[in-house]
Amino acid sequence: MSRELSEPFDVAIIGGGPAGATVGAFLARRGRRVALLEKAHHPRFHIGESLLPQNLPILERLGVAEEVASIGVYKPGAELISPDHDARHWFGFGEALRPEPDHAYQVERAKFDEILLRNARKSGVIVREDCAVTSADFDPDECRLTYEEDGQSGVCRARFVIDASGRDGFLGRKIAARRRNRSHNSAAMFAHFENVPARLWTKPGNILIFWFEHGWIWIIPLQSGLTSIGAVCMPDYLKTRRGSLEEFFLDTLRLCPKAWDGVREARVASPVRGAGNYSYTAERPFGDRYLLLGDAYAFVDPVFSSGVFLAMNSAEMAAVSVDACLKRPERTQAILRKYQRRVDFAIERFSWFIYRFNTSTMRNIFMAPRDFLKLRNAVITVVSGDVTAPGLAWRLTVFRLLFNFFRLIELRSTRLWEIRKRGMQAISRPEHELAEKS
Secondary structure (H helix, E strand, C coil): CECCCCCCEEEEEECCCHHHHHHHHHHHHCCCCEEEECCCCCCCCCCCCECCCCHHHHHHHHCCHHHHHHHEEEECEEEEECCCCCCCEEEEHHHCCCCCCCCEEEECHHHHHHHHHHHHHHCCCEEECCEEEEEEEECCCCEEEEEEECCEEEEEEEEEEEECCHHHCHHHHHCCCCEECCCCCCEEEEEEEECCCHHHCCCCCCEEEEEECCEEEEEEECCCCEEEEEEEECHHHHCCCCCCHHHHHHHHHHCCHHHHHHHCCCEECCCCEEECCCCEECCCCEECCEEECHHHCEECCCCCCHHHHHHHHHHHHHHHHHHHHHHCHHHHHHHHHHHHHHHHHHHHHHHHHHHHCCCHHHHHHHCCCCCCCCHHHHHHHHHCCCCCCCCHHHHHHHHHHHHHHHHHHCHHHHHHHHHHHHHCCCCCCCCCCCCCCC
């Protein structure tokens, strides 16, 4: 039995996470007829719980800022903890070159994503949950998405398709040549905990980031007494796993005494989950009447909490670009190339730091107590999500020169790091999640 969606739609969106819900809401407010097909039913668990200050203006424009604040933990900044340094180093968002907003929120994604999806529906988007897209066909005059819903098949027709299916990358895996990024290779394990003591934080609400031998660990305070804890590790270490994923995860936390000291008495309150190689990109984010958005296009690493921001920021830009394409189809290629340049520019600003985050050189620079030329403020500006602030570009150039200078001084450790990185092979692709061994 066919369950056809009413037609015609201007845009069909695959995926109802932050990217899909955001672009859908903005397009609907521009008068576009939009259908959104989401395979799950909200609320549902998702990782990526730490927002950036530059998320907040987008939430304001969507009209959900107060609702998100009500379910979030106030986040003034981040604390970095190194095994090689006695003191912690605190980065406050209020120290950015443009320090407004000067905070963000830590959120449970199940609640956050539901707010955004509900807002898309309120904005006029036709939302279908428990609706899995199974194929996409592109004809000269329309796009056809075939989907399964309640055991029945249906077809959604639209002039344009946006793939916002996240790491699933529905179109990215089928027609846009998704590739693993060999410049950065990592995987993660994570869970929610209860009874993590408040003494672990010097400033309540901060995200805590601990370096350790095989990568880094996040600790994020959430509402309802929950704490999100995860370890992002190199694949050569993950290959040493024996036993269950939960046992391996706890053993990994023990390898970082400064983190383990704060969580040893806590209780695991959710299944331990895993995700394969984090870093990937599609060959390009657009094609003939389709666009890849957010994680469906590219993802680097969660260390600077950039995933949700980049998804929502690119979604807002995508709404303007796709609307322009529908108005002037003959200019589609030029419009989307301009869109790609802006998206790639933002990703590059984050990824330069991310690719080098686990090096001893970056750790030593980040943990240095001194600052000059407001280089520290420039780094905080980037990790707050502001990639275009006045005075940012030249300061980042100086920072990179400084990094390369110290990298030469620490040549031995640099060589060891490069040898280890070159010798690593991915343990999985992004779509192959780490599974519990039986």
